[in-house]
Amino acid sequence: TGVLVIQNEYIRATFNPETGLLMQIEDLEQKLVLPVSQAFFWYNASTGDERSGQPSGAYIFRPYGLKPLPVSRWAQIRVLKTPLVQEVHQNFSAWCSQVVRLYRGQRHLELEWTVGPIPVGDKWGKEVISRFDTPLDTKGYFYTDSNGREILKRRRNYRPTWKLNQTEPVAGNYYPVNTRIYITDGKKQLTVLTDRSQGGSSLQDGSLELMVHRRLLLDDNRGVGEPLLEEGSGSWVRGHHLVLLDAVGTAAAGHRLLAEKDVLAPQMVLAPGGGAPYQPG
């Protein structure tokens, strides 16, 4: 049919077979459709410039330019469909891949990303993001949580208690994301739940991004005294983002319950079986 689809009772995710990238999410119950393009990009870490000598480092996020570079404009894909799960395996580069997963009965899309070791042979520090682009008219607003408790309304290039002179158009709009970030146009809401604290922002209307990994070559002179640069080939990380598309009125119930399930996920312990009966003594 020219498109690639994974689907369960509640969600349909459509991929562009040419690029291998996610291009649409549908909530089949509520009949919501949202074009979503998701891909990985990286910011070139600043080493200091004429405006400021501040390099990007462990404490300071300061990209060299406004626009991140794509890790790849397309992904090699493989598809797996079984009665219990449907997955699209996307390979963006030797150091960046992702599995987009839909289990039976699940009301969200799971994006399990694996990033690293980030190559720095070109002498550029890199700060890698996962970015979701949608046509939602978000009017400069987005929402992030504070320690999984209060959701705070964020406005681009604005602070509620003083007149902001924005000198860092990217980093100055980044906020901590402890469990979730979302954007809405007042009707539909796209929520992304994280499995760890990350930096996140919405630098364009309808866009949402989360920083998943970084590797830097310079110290930021804020007290650490060494660059954020692991020994050897560098570290690689695997995590997941849970993506929910919902109507604004019902979105909170969905992301609150799902975040609880993710943060307090069931713990598994294995045993060979056939052990002796337990005696209190």
Place this chain on the structure above:
Amino acid sequence: SGDSAPLEEAMAVLQHHDAVSGTSRQLVANDYARLLAAGWRPGQVLLSNALARLSGSKEAFSICPELNISVCPLSQTSARFQVAIYNPLARKVDRMVRLPVSAGAFLVKDPSGHAVPSDVLLLPQPEGQKPSPELLFSASVPALGFSIYSVARVSLQNPKAHSPERIPQKSR
């Protein structure tokens, strides 16, 4: 005997913003890792003791902290094992369980002995390596409680495993 105090103390130290945000020096990060590992060992014993008491059977319990990279020695080498799943939420949870296993077909039974649907997935590996099989099944766990599922390899003439299919794309 088990002890949760070392892990509790390690977690208290790791509340420092350097540990939370990853801004520590490498040698400090290494020390955080050392503290966590030292706390993990007696904590695991405590957990095993509690599970033995609750389940009524002493077992060589094994936790697989590297499940996110599909590494779990017990499930990968055993033809028969049990999976105890603890749910810390105050409501019932249904969860897909994914475990790396050895090749073959498996029968998964729920706590009441009924077979539950399961799949074996063959995940792609770097070139030159064999695909690694993963067992997938749906588990249901009561509020603030646990369920024990049993897994056994069964002999089938043609065990069915699902592999991801490469989608042909225009060369770039």
